[in-house]
Amino acid sequence: MATTGTNHLQAKLVLLGDMGAGKSSLVLRFVKGQFFEYQESTIGAAFLTQTVAVNDATVKFEIWDTAGQERYHSLAPMYYRGAAAAIIVYDISNLDSFARAKKWVQELLQQGNANLVMALAGNKADLSSKRKVETEEGKAYADENQLFFMETSAKTAQNVNELFYEIARKLPKAQPAQQPAGMVLTDRPTGDRFAIKSTCCA
């Protein structure tokens, strides 16, 4: 997470959860307002940004999708590195996906970043007729582990913006992760082309 102005935050946000729980769909709904019934496995949504305004601050989310690397338990440590927020997604119509979500929560807790803002999202809330995970179950697990909880639907857009705004609201209160200043290499010409510009909070 980086402070680039008095009230402007930049925050890396990662998504975790079972294949098919709707991680990419949530991001695409939030960033582009789109939804596809038969979303291909993640291509193209692996790195998106979206800025939201909360109170008197703006938060620019750098959203990292797993790019499918979680499928064979091969997610790289770099994925979690420096994350300010994480959304753990499960499918309310799939019990296994809820069990996997709990494992991701435990893995994140082990990463030891006490300031990480974590959200649990019970996605596909539009499929209430096929529901296998009760709202209360999700809520209870989230409370136990101090996550905040919402049931969402990328299809109907229910609670999708609310989820990201709630994360944005919680961010400025969380202490920024300890990170030294570093630079990103880019081929975009900047006015001062040899300058080193700090991008991270000290």
Added chain:
Amino acid sequence: MDEEYDVIVLGTGLKECILSGLLSVDRLKVLHMDRNDYYGGESTSFNLNQLWEKFRGSSKPPPEFGPSREYNVDMVPKFMMANGALVRVLIHTDVTKYLYFKAVDGSYVYNKGKIHKVPATDVEALKSPLMGLFEKRRARKFFIYVQNYEDDDLKTHEGLDLTRVTSKELFAKFGLDDNTVDFIGHALALHRDDRYLNEPALETLKRVKLYSESLARFQGGSPYIYPLYGLGELPQAFARLSAVYGGTYMLSKPDCTLEFDEEGKVRGVTSDGETAKTKKVVCDPSYVRNKVKKVGKVVRAICIMNHPIPNTNDSQSVQIILPQKQLGRKSDMYVFCCSYSHNVAPKGKYIAFVSTEAETDMPEAELEPGLSLLGPVEETFFDVYDRYEPVNDHTLDNVYISKSYDPTTHFETTVQDVLAMYTRITGKVLDLSVDLSAASAADE
């Protein structure tokens, strides 16, 4: 796994991950596997527990070293030339967006028992205590010649055809003494031995130019940059590129075995009793022991310290080159140090490496001149590994094998190997003509 792929890549070292990324971007269907449960293969960065497990056979490092996860200790330590080939590849593939870099504080050279800052421009040459007054003037003229030299502007060649004139003859024209030649050839042009002296001077001139342009790039004390959290981030970033373009990743795949048809062409890879079909295999030497030969041996000391390397102006990150002639050796020795300023160790801890090509049967003892520069050391690990090169004919078996990582301090040879492999695999030449003059470090 029971699918057919265009390419199966074995091993997640940096070279394999760059290739995997490039091939996936080309829309080839790639399966990428590794026997280990971590990314990076030989070029990974270990946390403290992994380091202890590898070298001490126990995963319980003493508590005084601090938290395991704050360590990222490179198994093949190198720095990146700020204007070098790896930076071009990173920008070409847009993998830079996953990485943060910081300039390296200092670049030093060992001369007559002492270390000196490496002078790389005409101005620095005049200030350097490495040379006497008259030699400084001669060196300054040489640097001005290098800076002005343009391939397509014959005026700047001053009548010399550098594709024919040797490096030795070029140095002689400027009247440079052996001492100066030694640091220009080894600390600036980064040659590993003295064979270059009898080869055309153009290569040496281009290397010196790369050094000074890289130095100018970030106005630091060295031409090098280095990623936060260590080099292990690089293979992960390229693996992510591959995954974003549809590459499939499987770690912890034991006993990956190549399967061949009756003509000797590879047709698949078997692991855990399942065979994935493929047209081509790309791998590091450890996956095909019968298709590689040993070409050398690298010896390296990995040291954990509580202080920066003495006489380096308290540099938080630094490189020292010990040219072979200074040590009476055939190959150069390299000292490399990084610290918490690049997030590779907890605050107050420094990781130093001393590496060289082993020349004797007692390789650890060979490192003494480098180790003696470090001052007190808390813990030392010695690593000795064989270097391999492929001996197969890829046109017969469709197996493309990378060379082991050499002990050089930067990535130029690494990227050369990758680009040559890419051309062998695809028949295409990768166009890396990114506009480096427009490339910069910027806010994002």
